[in-house]
Amino acid sequence: MKLFDVYPLIPVTPVKAEGAKLWDDQGQEYLDLYGGHAVISVGHSHPHYVKRVQDQLNQIGFYSNSVQIPIQQSYAQKLGELSGYPDYSLFLCNSGAEANENAIKLASFATVKSGFIAFSGGFHGRTSAAVALTDNSKIIAPCNAREDFQILPWGDLQAVELRVKEGNIAGIIIEGIQGVGGIQVPSPEFLTGLANIAKDFDVKLILDEVQSGFGRTGKFFAHQWVKDIKPDIISMAKGMGNGFPIGGILISPAFEASYGLLGTTFGGNHLACAAGMGVLEVIEQENLIQNSADLGAKVMEELKRIPGIIDVRGHGLMIGIDLDRDAGPVRSELVKKYHIFTGSAASKNTIRLLPPLNIEWNQLNSFIIALKEILATSPILK
Numbered sequence: 110m111k112l113f114d115v116y117p118l119i120p121v122t123p124v125k126a127e128g129a130k131l132w133d134d135q136g137q138e139y140l141d142l143y144g145g146h147a148v149i150s151v152g153h154s155h156p157h158y159v160k161r162v163q164d165q166l167n168q169i170g171f172y173s174n175s176v177q178i179p180i181q182q183s184y185a186q187k188l189g190e191l192s193g194y195p196d197y198s199l200f201l202c203n204s205g206a207e208a209n210e211n212a213i214k215l216a217s218f219a220t221v222k223s224g225f226i227a228f229s230g231g232f233h234g235r236t237s238a239a240v241a242l243t244d245n246s247k248i249i250a251p252c253n254a255r256e257d258f259q260i261l262p263w264g265d266l267q268a269v270e271l272r273v274k275e276g277n278i279a280g281i282i283i284e285g286i287q288g289v290g291g292i293q294v295p296s297p298e299f300l301t302g303l304a305n306i307a308k309d310f311d312v313k314l315i316l317d318e319v320q321s322g323f324g325r326t327g328k329f330f331a332h333q334w335v336k337d338i339k340p341d342i343i344s345m346a347k348g349m350g351n352g353f354p355i356g357g358i359l360i361s362p363a364f365e366a367s368y369g370l371l372g373t374t375f376g377g378n379h380l381a382c383a384a385g386m387g388v389l390e391v392i393e394q395e396n397l398i399q400n401s402a403d404l405g406a407k408v409m410e411e412l413k414r415i416p417g418i419i420d421v422r423g424h425g426l427m428i429g430i431d432l433d434r435d436a437g438p439v440r441s442e443l444v445k446k447y448h449i450f451t452g453s454a455a456s457k458n459t460i461r462l463l464p465p466l467n468i469e470w471n472q473l474n475s476f477i478i479a480l481k482e483i484l485a486t487s488p489i490l491k
């Protein structure tokens with residue numbers, strides 16, 4: 110059987126990984142500044158994380174949500190403390206799209222409305238409601254398209270208010286920082302304005318922190334860069350499990366739970382919770398949120414000084430770099446000659462950096478040196 114060929118692949122076969130380093134099947138070392146789409150938060154194969162998962166597997170790996178699973182409760186407790194949302198409830202699932210799907214359903218149940226608003230450049234996943242709120246017509250199948258879902262211009266509060274006033278809006282979904290869209294940071298005025306509209310018109314504000322959460326931006330969640338924003342629902346995945354598939358939503362105390370309202374077979378299983386606990390413990394013990402804030406600010410300062418770079422955006426270790434040329438050939442050169450992985454974004458001149466949160470300065474600096482060299486010698490491809 111062959112694989113369904115949907116992924117353009119980097120011609121590298123990683124077989125081993127540690128921290129921010131990868132090794133391919135030829136023994137070549139690579140620096141990983143992408144973490145497989147922002148997933149590697151506490152570093153590849155972190156010993157504490159590995160032990161947590163191994164120990165759990167030796168005890169019990171899985172049982173469904175039909176029995177008591179105490180590690181779910183202790184995970185919720187720890188997540189509440191570290192995220193600053195101790196009064197919210199946790200529902201666990203397995204991926205970012207699934208987290209958003211549950212967030213959307215919950216907002217719709219609570220408001221008894223069906224319409225949603227999302228924003229240009231946004232990405233919320235590939236499942237039915239999540240993809241219908243994603244700004245990429247190529248991945249929306251005819252069965253996903255919905256007339257009551259609207260993608261409005263990024264930053265346009267007036268358009269949001271007008272649409273909400275038309276009625277039938279259950280929720281507004283926005284990324285803490287847009288990832289696939291090229292690391293676009295919402296202005297404090299935009300986020301605050303959305304929160305106010307949501308409150309005034311009884312619409313649920315969903316913060317999609319799938320990519321920007323878990324310390325990635327130098328705060329636990331990216332929206333915490335803006336004062337006094339309290340979303341109704343926060344969706345999470347990626348960095349949450351450091352590679353183990355786990356996602357979830359944080360739900361404000363205003364929502365009422367009832368048996369069967371949401372559900373999943375795999376979500377919140379023992380192994381997933383152990384992986385999640387391992388991640389939170391490393392983030393806390395190694396002060397990784399601060400490391401992300403400090404190193405991110407430093408690397409952004411350095412990048413801004415490099416000729417050929419026209420814009421640098423982000424917070425912490427979620428960084429978008431706009432070049433004065435096409436980023437594709439530059440990223441290929443980084444892999445081929447300097448053995449450094451970076452990410453792409455929707456616009457073709459953007460490089461996306463999403464390294465492990467425990468990356469070291471000398472590793473980031475080797476990227477700065479490599480990028481400087483490439484930009485000084487490669488032709489400007491507009």
Ligand SMILES: Cc1ncc(COP(=O)(O)O)c(C=O)c1O
Binds near residue numbers: 205207
């Ligand atoms: C902001 C955001 N939301 C949702 C998703 C979907 O997550 P998953 O691929 O785990 O379904 C992604 C994935 O890139 C994302 O970046």
